[in-house]
Amino acid sequence: MSSLAAAGVTVADVDYVMCTHLHTDHIGWNTRLVDGRWVPTFPNARYLLPAEDDEFFSVHAGKAYEKSVLPVVEANQSERVSGGHMLGDYISLIPTPGHTPGHVSVLIKSNNAEAIITGDALHTTAQMAHPEWHFKYDMDAEQAEASRRHLLGKAAERNQRVLGSHFALPSIGCVRAKGDAFEWDAD
Numbered sequence: 001m002s003s004l005a006a007a008g009v010t011v012a013d014v015d016y017v018m019c020t021h022l023h024t025d026h027i028g029w030n031t032r033l034v035d036g037r038w039v040p041t042f043p044n045a046r047y048l049l050p051a052e053d054d055e056f057f058s059v060h061a062g063k064a065y066e067k068s069v070l071p072v073v074e075a076n077q078s079e080r081v082s083g084g085h086m087l088g089d090y091i092s093l094i095p096t097p098g099h100t101p102g103h104v105s106v107l108i109k110s111n112n113a114e115a116i117i118t119g120d121a122l123h124t125t126a127q128m129a130h131p132e133w134h135f136k137y138d139m140d141a142e143q144a145e146a147s148r149r150h151l152l153g154k155a156a157e158r159n160q161r162v163l164g165s166h167f168a169l170p171s172i173g174c175v176r177a178k179g180d181a182f183e184w185d186a187d
């Protein structure tokens with residue numbers, strides 16, 4: 001919130017919130033506690049939720065879903081989306097299932113440049129050298145590995161900037177193919 005304020009953006013200015021998946025650590029600022037009630041943090045935003053994640057986590061609802069997703073759904077501010085969804089001309093969602101059933105990564109295009117926000121398709125740059133290393137919380141580890149290899153392959157081929165959601169800082173750089181794996185070139 002303080003970073004948004006520093007950039008001159010208020011909660012009322014935000015028009016879209018995109019959740020790559022519905023794990024606890026990726027939905028926390030969807031809502032905030034006001035007078036003992038969880039309410040959407042961004043009153044004018046549409047919240048895009050991966051459809052298969054929302055289906056899964058609304059049934060297997062834990063405290064995190066109840067606090068950070070349900071209030072948004074009940075306020076009619078949510079929209080279920082799938083991989084391939086376009087947000088304007090420059091932003092689209094790339095299906096990268098496996099970590100969760102509906103996990104998506106976010107592709108941003110500007111002029112001839114492209115960038116990809118990984119979400120949790122990978123958790124550490126070590127998985128570039130070892131895409132076969134499974135992460136403990138990948139719900140379908142084999143599918144997650146296939147998604148990871150596909151994402152990294154495209155990033156190398158198209159020279160995309162990669163923004164890793166869980167990488168150590170600096171969390172932005174480029175990926176190069178190396179044998180049947182990849183190497184990381186941090187900015």
Ligand SMILES: [Zn+2]
Pocket residue numbers: 021023026099120137
């Ligand atoms: Zn996750």
